[in-house]
Amino acid sequence: MKYFFILGTNPTLSLAELAAVFNNIGRLSLIQTNIATLETDQDIAANIMNNIGGTIKFGLIHNEISSTNTNAILKAINFIKPNSSDGKFRFGISSYGRQKINLKVLAMEFKKSLKQSEINSRWVTSREPTLSSVVVEQNKLTTGRGAEIVMIQFNKKLLLGKTLAVQPFKELSFRDYGRPARDDRSGMLPPKLAQIMINLSGANPEETILDPFCGSGTIVTEALLLGYQKIIGTDISDKAIADTKKNIDWTKNNFKLPTADCRLYKTDAKEIAKQLAPNSVDAIITEPYLGPQRGLFNIEKIAKELEQLYAKCLTEFKKNLKPNGKIIMVWPSFYDKRKNIFLHPDLAGLKIINPIPENLRTNIFIKLTNRRTIIYGREQQKVWREIVVLEK
Numbered sequence: 001m002k003y004f005f006i007l008g009t010n011p012t013l014s015l016a017e018l019a020a021v022f023n024n025i026g027r028l029s030l031i032q033t034n035i036a037t038l039e040t041d042q043d044i045a046a047n048i049m050n051n052i053g054g055t056i057k058f059g060l061i062h063n064e065i066s067s068t069n070t071n072a073i074l075k076a077i078n079f080i081k082p083n084s085s086d087g088k089f090r091f092g093i094s095s096y097g098r099q100k101i102n103l104k105v106l107a108m109e110f111k112k113s114l115k116q117s118e119i120n121s122r123w124v125t126s127r128e129p130t131l132s133s134v135v136v137e138q139n140k141l142t143t144g145r146g147a148e149i150v151m152i153q154f155n156k157k158l159l160l161g162k163t164l165a166v167q168p169f170k171e172l173s174f175r176d177y178g179r180p181a182r183d184d185r186s187g188m189l190p191p192k193l194a195q196i197m198i199n200l201s202g203a204n205p206e207e208t209i210l211d212p213f214c215g216s217g218t219i220v221t222e223a224l225l226l227g228y229q230k231i232i233g234t235d236i237s238d239k240a241i242a243d244t245k246k247n248i249d250w251t252k253n254n255f256k257l258p259t260a261d262c263r264l265y266k267t268d269a270k271e272i273a274k275q276l277a278p279n280s281v282d283a284i285i286t287e288p289y290l291g292p293q294r295g296l297f298n299i300e301k302i303a304k305e306l307e308q309l310y311a312k313c314l315t316e317f318k319k320n321l322k323p324n325g326k327i328i329m330v331w332p333s334f335y336d337k338r339k340n341i342f343l344h345p346d347l348a349g350l351k352i353i354n355p356i357p358e359n360l361r362t363n364i365f366i367k368l369t370n371r372r373t374i375i376y377g378r379e380q381q382k383v384w385r386e387i388v389v390l391e392k
Contacts, residue, residue: 003044004152004161006057006096007034008192012367013374013387014054016355017196021052028357031154033365035096037061046142046165051226053172053195056133059150061161068099068158070106073151074113076160080147085118090139090146092124092131094163097153103129133166142166167192175225180250181216181243189215189287189330193376193385194222197285197328200355200389205229207282210320212269212313217244219285221251224260232281234265234272241266270312273319281320283328288313290332290383299334303343306332310345318348318392326353327390332383333375340384342369350390 007014011034018036019028026040038044049058063076082089091110095101107123114121124131124139131141131148141148141163148163175191182188198219203209205227211219214233217240223231233244241264248262267275269288288310291302310331317327327350334341354361354372369375369386377384 001040001043002061002159003038003040004057004059004061004150004159005036005038005055007036008054008056008167010054010374010376011365012356013196013376015360015366016374017052017054017199019355019357019360020199020202021048023202028360030360030363030365031152032096035152035154037159049165049167050171051195052199053192056167057136057148057150057163058165059148059161059163061152061159063160065158065160066156068101068153070102070109073101073106073158073160074109076158077110077149080110080149080162081114081117082119082145082147085120087120087145089114089119089121090124090141091121092126092136092139092141092148093151094130094148095151095153096130097151097158099153100129101151133169136163136166137169175221175251178254179216179221179247181246183216183239183243189218191218191222194218194285195226197287197330197387198223198226198228200328200387201283201285201326203228203283203326208232208280209283209285210234210276210281211286212272212284212317213286213288214244214264215240215287217247219287220244220262220264221247223285224248224251224257224262225255229260231260231262232265232276233263234267234269234275236266236268238266270309270316272313273316276320278319279322281325282322283326284317284321285328287330287385290330290385291334299336299341303334303341307343307345310343311348314345314350314390315348318350321392323392325392327388327392329388329390331373331386331388333377333386335377335382335384340375342371342386347390350392353389353391355387355389 029037062079140146150161152159208230210232212234214235220233331343374387
């Protein structure tokens with residue numbers, strides 16, 4: 001079987017997440033800037049979209065043809081037709097690739113073929129050649145009486161598939177803006193980025209993970225939703241611990257989660273080794289204080305202060321981390337005068353590792369920094385996130 005993944009706004013980060021999630025179960029490829037495929041013998045259920053933060057759409061490729069002729073495509077998309085004529089069938093078409101395909105002609109011919117099978121249908125349209133996940137969701141194109149036909153051009157072939165699920169954007173928004181405790185000052189890590197970071201760690205749900213700068217608990221609560229059973233959150237702030245507790249309770253109540261060992265401690269991240277046993281943590285996943293986000297500030301001064309803070313923290317983290325354990329950490333990258341200023345803290349003997357599998361590193365679509373990290377941000381944003389993967 002071959003599955004497709006339409007990646008998010010940072011395809012390199014999304015691909016790194018997929019590589020961690022589907023480690024050793026198949027052949028992962030990046031075939032367009034924002035499209036990955038996975039060839040595997042295993043069935044992947046549509047609910048995988050609840051567990052991966054960097055993918056917008058996910059589906060199954062049914063056919064491959066070497067022509068973009070309308071008649072050839074019509075024959076190849078018979079798998080889309082519903083089994084019965086009950087009710088109106090809704091369908092949409094998304095075309096990913098440079099070669100233009102006349103979607104209107106294709107849709108009208110497909111409607112005609114459906115009518116010949118006594119199936120009443122409606123074509124869901126968009127101004128763009130691809131439907132957004134919002135359009136797919138709102139028009140119920142992943143249900144029994146709906147379908148999104150996905151056409152992907154690759155290597156002189158046309159891959160034809162059907163979307164199985166889209167990113168649960170409503171639920172992600174609810175988990176972000178609906179939770180009772182939010183604090184602009186302690187960081188605003190999006191739930192989907194927290195998901196990505198947890199997945200990058202490669203930690204199993206039975207293993208122990210730690211967020212030493214838990215803030216309002218986004219990483220902690222997302223780990224609970226991903227099924228982790230041993231989670232530790234620490235912060236130097238009383239308010240952060242209280243906010244995290246509120247959000248844990250809210251998450252458990254709203255999503256009916258089973259009981260998990262979730263421990264919170266008020267402690268300085270620079271002294272965390274005093275609180276936890278040596279070699280007791282499998283993965284550390286955290287977004288620490290990134291410096292001021294608004295207003296005027298001396299970038300060089302802030303950068304030096306953060307480098308000192310992170311160096312002390314990494315020395316402590318190494319004590320708690322098990323051998324070969326990973327740290328997934330956000331460092332700020334400051335945008336100044338058309339360039340990015342990166343931090344260079346002492347790594348305390350830890351090593352930065354490349355999150356992209358070796359067989360994909362030469363792909364022209366991969367965008368890594370010179371030190372094999374991934375930048376997450378928007379053009380002209382003042383403070384960007386640098387996603388750093390460290391290993392003991």
